[in-house]
Amino acid sequence: MAEKKLEKFAAPRGTHDILPEDWPYWRYVRDTAERICELFGYRRIDTPVFESAGVYLRTAGAGTDIVEKEVYLFEDRGEARLALRPEGTAGVMRAYLEHGMSSLPQPVRLYYIAPNFRYDRPQAGRYRQHTQLGVENIGDGDPLADAEVVDLLRTFYRELGLGDFVLKLNTIGDSECRPKFIEALRDYYRPRLDEVCADDRVRFEKNPMRLLDCKEERCQPVIAAAPRLSDYLCDACREHFSMLREYLDALGIAYELDERLVRGLDYYTRTVFEFHPFQEGAQSALGSGGRYDGLMELLGGPATPGVGFGTGFERLILQLHREGVEISPADAPALFVAHLMPEAAKAALRLADAVRAAGHEAIVSSAGRSLKAQMRHADALGARFVAIIGAEELASGDVTLRDLRDHSERRVPLADVPEALGPAVPSTQ
Numbered sequence: 001m002a003e004k005k006l007e008k009f010a011a012p013r014g015t016h017d018i019l020p021e022d023w024p025y026w027r028y029v030r031d032t033a034e035r036i037c038e039l040f041g042y043r044r045i046d047t048p049v050f051e052s053a054g055v056y057l058r059t060a061g062a063g064t065d066i067v068e069k070e071v072y073l074f075e076d077r078g079e080a081r082l083a084l085r086p087e088g089t090a091g092v093m094r095a096y097l098e099h100g101m102s103s104l105p106q107p108v109r110l111y112y113i114a115p116n117f118r119y120d121r122p123q124a125g126r127y128r129q130h131t132q133l134g135v136e137n138i139g140d141g142d143p144l145a146d147a148e149v150v151d152l153l154r155t156f157y158r159e160l161g162l163g164d165f166v167l168k169l170n171t172i173g174d175s176e177c178r179p180k181f182i183e184a185l186r187d188y189y190r191p192r193l194d195e196v197c198a199d200d201r202v203r204f205e206k207n208p209m210r211l212l213d214c215k216e217e218r219c220q221p222v223i224a225a226a227p228r229l230s231d232y233l234c235d236a237c238r239e240h241f242s243m244l245r246e247y248l249d250a251l252g253i254a255y256e257l258d259e260r261l262v263r264g265l266d267y268y269t270r271t272v273f274e275f276h277p278f279q280e281g282a283q284s285a286l287g288s289g290g291r292y293d294g295l296m297e298l299l300g301g302p303a304t305p306g307v308g309f310g311t312g313f314e315r316l317i318l319q320l321h322r323e324g325v326e327i328s329p330a331d332a333p334a335l336f337v338a339h340l341m342p343e344a345a346k347a348a349l350r351l352a353d354a355v356r357a358a359g360h361e362a363i364v365s366s367a368g369r370s371l372k373a374q375m376r377h378a379d380a381l382g383a384r385f386v387a388i389i390g391a392e393e394l395a396s397g398d399v400t401l402r403d404l405r406d407h408s409e410r411r412v413p414l415a416d417v418p419e420a421l422g423p424a425v426p427s428t429q
Contacts, residue, residue, distance in 0.1 A: 200216070
């Protein structure tokens with residue numbers, strides 16, 4: 001009877017493993033994000049990885065990719081309809097409302113680093129599970145808050161060491177002026193529906209603003225001749241955008257006006273923006289965001305202004321590699337403890353404990369290996385020192401401490417080994 005082959009498993013399509021050799025980049029981006037957010041006065045918040053499906057479906061808007069094809073929906077055993085987090089803002093606003101954060105000094109400045117899940121078409125820097133830094137400034141409707149979050153994101157990219165990038169900026173109006181524009185947009189597209197893609201014909205009915213966001217080549221000439229929202233802005237939206245531009249100018253932040261820039265979620269109002277690297281194409285945004293003054297009302301709360309952004313770690317790390325930004329590799333262990341007989345294993349464990357208590361990384365060799373094999377292992381790990389414990393060392397209470405950089409060797413009392421390794425390097429974990 002033929003032997004049955006076992007199934008070989010791999011990471012699901014659109015996901016990826018973060019291997020130990022990848023972690024120096026991830027740690028660098030994470031630590032930089034936390035440092036910059038805290039410099040701007042933002043505090044960390046974490047929300048559940050899944051929420052009631054309505055948190056996302058109600059706020060994203062009909063016709064958006066999240067509602068139509070991207071959200072991961074499921075029912076739990078209690079028949080509650082839940083969704084994995086496709087984006088961070090709605091869950092944070094739900095937490096703001098649930099925990100009465102409106103009683104805190106406004107605005108409330110929050111940031112988070114969390115995985116998001118979207119059933120999207122995988123491509124370079126875009127995954128079905130991706131990690132995102134998000135920032136939310138909640139409770140301030142002034143364009144000064146918009147300028148602050150743009151400045152924060154710009155500062156973050158600069159601190160990472162990224163080269164030149166361009167800020168694309170637009171205003172998409174609000175509930176006062178946008179309906180007239182949408183009516184004009186529909187009037188323009190109606191006789192041209194045969195010229196556009198099938199997705200655009202759905203957007204025409206459900207979410208006309210997203211007609212301007214289509215990336216299909218056949219739709220570009222139609223988009224180019226479409227009505228301009230700037231011709232329909234109300235005085236309040238026009239003034240908001242004008243002040244934002246003045247603030248950005250005051251900060252020395254260059255930008256390009258892009259009247260075709262819209263966001264993929266319905267809750268955005270007024271300001272929208274994206275950062276792009278110069279050398280990349282049209283779909284290469286490193287991060288994006290905007291204002292969402294009507295979102296809280298969709299969640300059943302009072303009118304509460306807000307503005308924020310999201311930027312994906314995977315795409316940032318890809319860009320760091322593309323630009324040749326070098327990150328220090330993970331620290332090698334300071335000490336590798338080699339033991340030459342079963343009786344020495346206990347002393348090796350005690351020595352490693354003492355060395356770790358002093359702040360040094362220490363690794364104890366596996367049992368039963370020759371000294372030659374243990375030395376090869378220590379060298380492969382990049383260890384600085386090897387402490388050798390054999391019969392002679394056990395009898396004397398010393399270790400033979402070998403420096404793998406200059407190959408010098410000396411005897412050191414067991415109790416003095418941590419000091420002999422030099423000052424400990426602060427942990428970056």
